[in-house]
Every structure is written in C-alpha cells, then in structure tokens.
Amino acid sequence: AQTVTQSQPEMSVQEAETVTLSCTYDTSESDYYLFWYKQPPSRQMILVIRQEAYKQQNATENRFSVNFQKAAKSFSLKISDSQLGDAAMYFCAYRSFGSARQLTFGSGTQLTVLP
C-alpha cells in the first residue's frame, strides 16, 4: 500500500516570502499522479497543483511550483510571494494510475502567513 508523509505539521512564512512544504511517499508503482490540495478555514478542498509521474518537468501554477524527485519519492510544494490568502492546511496526495479508488493523503501541513 502507498503511504504519504508530511513531516511538517505546521509552518509559517512572512508575507511576500517563499516557503517550501515537504512531502514524501512510498510506492512500488511507476505510473501515478501527485497532488497538492489546499484547505482554507472554509474546509473546501481546492486543487493547487498536479504532477504526472511520467513527466520529468516540474509542474507550475502561477506562484506555486513543485520539486518532483521521482527516484527520491519526494514531492515538495514551493509557494513564492506568499499572500495572506495562502494561509490554509495543505495536503499532499498520491493517486495510483492502476486503481481509481487509490487516493492516499498525507496528514497535512498547517501554513500560517504572517503580515
């Protein structure tokens, strides 16, 4: 079974600074998807960024980018120019290509943005 580990329960960053959230995973599969979801106080889970394992190029969405290291099974999220609205719980998630049900989440990192 796949496991996803987020070793930082809490992080904080100064507004306009850059922060990196860590995620590692364990799998024996070669094809899979990785996601970062954001959950603000409203509790709505919002997709931040998605990475396909077969793509070597790191995904980028505006101020959000990932550092995907397939061999190391690492998938970190970098938030540049942090904004107050970025404050949320961030979840890393793994989805197996071979099984529609297989979406495994990490335990989450609570990000605080300081003004």
Next chain:
Amino acid sequence: DVKVTQSSRYLVKRTGEKVFLECVQDMDHENMFWYRQDPGLGLRLIYFSYDVKMKEKGDIPEGYSVSREKKERFSLILESASTNQTSMYLCASSPPIDRVGNTIYFGEGSWLTVV
C-alpha cells in the same frame, strides 16, 4: 466548474440515530468517494463507488454503508451513530482514471457531531 454539493454542513445527532449524509455532483462523474477527516490523520477513505449500484470498501468502512441509486448522488449512511463517528465528512467525485487530469473534486464537507 465542477460542483459537488453536500446537503448538510452541520449536523448534531444522538447516539444510536440513523444518519444520512447526501452528496450530489453535476459533472456526470463515474467515481464518487466518501472521506472522513480527523485532526492529525488527514483524509481516510470510507467508501468508493465507480458506477451506479457499485461500491467498494475503503480503509475505514466499519459502522458505515453507502447507496448510489443514481449516477449523480452518493449517500453515506451511519446505521447507528456513535460518538467516535463525530468528524468532518467529505464527499468527492472524479472522472474515470484514464482521462486526462484525474483530478478529484471535493464538496464543502459536513460536520457531524454525535452526542
């Protein structure tokens, strides 16, 4: 935009009551999910459905059942609510695993308190 709607945001139920949590999606997605979210544990899959009347147990199905009579609707049932089922419940949907994107879309969550 994909819309996943959970009928109740906040519920308070008594121990032993039968509880229904309803979820509707408007994107004709084949896959639907029920997750439970608890602090420090991330999201855990309760049940998954990949078609009408089809379901699979997730990681923590004990004490729960589900119903999917129509493609757009997926219900979570607590036959006899207990205090350890006090939690946040998240419904989600997604297209089949082989489509480009593979994103799972979430509802806003239902807070259930069992007293």
